[in-house]
Amino acid sequence: MSTETLSRGSQDNQGHNQGREQGHGQNQGADQQAAGLLARARAIVDPALRTAVDGMPESMARVAAYHFGWREADGSPSAADPGKAIRPALVLAAAEACAGRGADEALARGAVRAAASVELVHNFTLLHDDVIDRDDTRRHRLTAWRVFGSTEAILAGDALHSLALRTLAEDGHPAAGDAMRRLADCVVELCAGQQADCAFEQRSTVSLDECLAMAEAKTGALLGAACAIGALYGGADQQAARAMDAFGREIGLAFQLIDDLIGIWGDPAVTGKPAGADLLVRKKSLPVVAALGSGTAAGAELAAIYALDRPLTEAEVKLAADAVERAGGRAWAQGASCERMAAALEHLAVAVPDPAATDDLLALAELVTRRNR
Template sequence: MGMFTLERDHREGHEAQDVLARARTLVDPVLRAAVDSLPGTMRRVAGYHFGWWEADGSPSAASSGKAIRPALVLAAAQALGGDPARATAAAAAVELVHNFTLLHDDIIDRDETRRHRPTAWLVFGTTEAILAGDAMHSLALRLLAEDGHAVAGEAVRRLADCVVELCEGQQIDCAFEQRSDVSLTECLAMAEAKTGALLGAACAMGAQYAGGSEAAAQAMDGFGREIGLAFQLIDDLIGIWGDPEVTGKPVGADLLVRKKSLPVVAALRSGTPDGDRLAELYALERPLTAEELASCAAAVEGAGGRAWAQGESCERMAAAMSQLALAVPEPSAADELLALAELVTRRSH
């Protein structure tokens, strides 16, 4: 069995940005056609969220996101010998589900900024954003139902199961905010449901559309889930130490709302003076000052939360490579998947 690594020289000509650009070329027309089929206001909210136009409907040059999930669908299909173009509907469906969850998450978390501009609920109102998200979820299922591919029915079931798991992860994440005894095991399980599940489904659906076996689809699901956990660990680090100019969010955004992210939970459970100091700051029943935010970040680092998250991310990537080898024995066939995996671990926003 071939060895999978993240060394760049194994993927010359397969840089992640090229992979993402090709995915956008295939998927964007399908996404736009789907969104264009929505009734007036829902169409306007969805298009604004995707960055295609401003609130008044005029064209926009805003970001539409990185398109990692649809790119994973297409790269997985190619890795298993399929035609990526035949998996375009599946890739678009995954991206619609991802963005429907973002619309709802922004409301739940009361986030006011996404992709460097006001969130959809802030611009159009909570009701309109919720309904647009619901409609985008339905569009995803309709795309698969109308695709005509032999495995479309299986893909619908997989994506539907995934959405239930995503909702469970979000519910648990919200419940954690009311608890002071959250364990790292619970936190990792929540992150797998909230973030890993959809990346796993994306990779598994790509395998299915390529005609892969159920065992291959399950291994690809495992690969995506491990990638998702690595992704979440990096995202949590960015939520504390990310550059606002890059992230489009305030300094220490996660600390500001007392989010129990993975490095924070690692620090709180460390039994160290820094961990105790962090617990005291998190227990304050008032907004944190800029100085206190800086103290929180220093406490997370001093308690070992930052180092733990970085190390755990590396371990999850190693586990992902093991799963990938089960589905795709020849490393060269998985170049694009490896490029995307590298992007996850080296991103800054």
């Protein structure tokens, strides 16, 4: 990547930021709309999730209930953060968008099993990712593997994966069979993305194209599947479902770009993770790879820090974050997230030609690209 490309990304992002400042009131309205959609999705889908988890063997159900934030480690009720429910909200919103104006709550409830299955798969990946990455905290408390051990967390995740497919298999909706195939294919792609992510840690160099392909598989695939499955439940044909899948993948990449920025510059009080968490473990996230390939002096400084054969000090983590920024990695990631959103809107227009039917999907897409944790 050239310094000219990074500079252009910075200029584009500055213009976008100015536009966002002008539309601050509009953003607040979109945030409120998205918050309502997430709350509705959680209220509709949670009963199906609890029913699925209650059907697990008690030992695994205890781990899953803790992970979902419903129970403490000792089994007592908990009011912990259960997560945002972005993926099930996308399923419901896509179903309603593809059904057209006038779609009602009954349609959303008809897609409840599909939305629950997507959320079960998402949490299966979280349980496994926390073990693989050795993450200590999630949603401001200890991860399941830190509480119950790696074996218990992995097995609970495996069970959630099976429950997701069973949830669809038992659904009588005409789109359930296609949805199950899409979700199964998505899990294979997710695993390939996770494998690539782990492999990158052992390599001294990773190209930006490789990193973007990994991010699409690891993050974009499930958001794409959520949108496509919702579209099918809303009566969409295969062409529209493919366009919705592309829409979800693009917002997934935008999501990952923002997530990678948070992994370096996120506020620990908000994220629940230490400052520079990704740099501390020398993760080759998108801003880091962009900086390493920038051909700048700052990029070389970052490479030298990443090459150290020992744990990084707090001061070195701060130096690494500064190097990523000076090399243009931060500005590039911010600009790239905006470009992905623009591409997502083009795909959405193909899937749902009526702009009035896409308000909820747009509100959710905006939410994931303006998140801070």
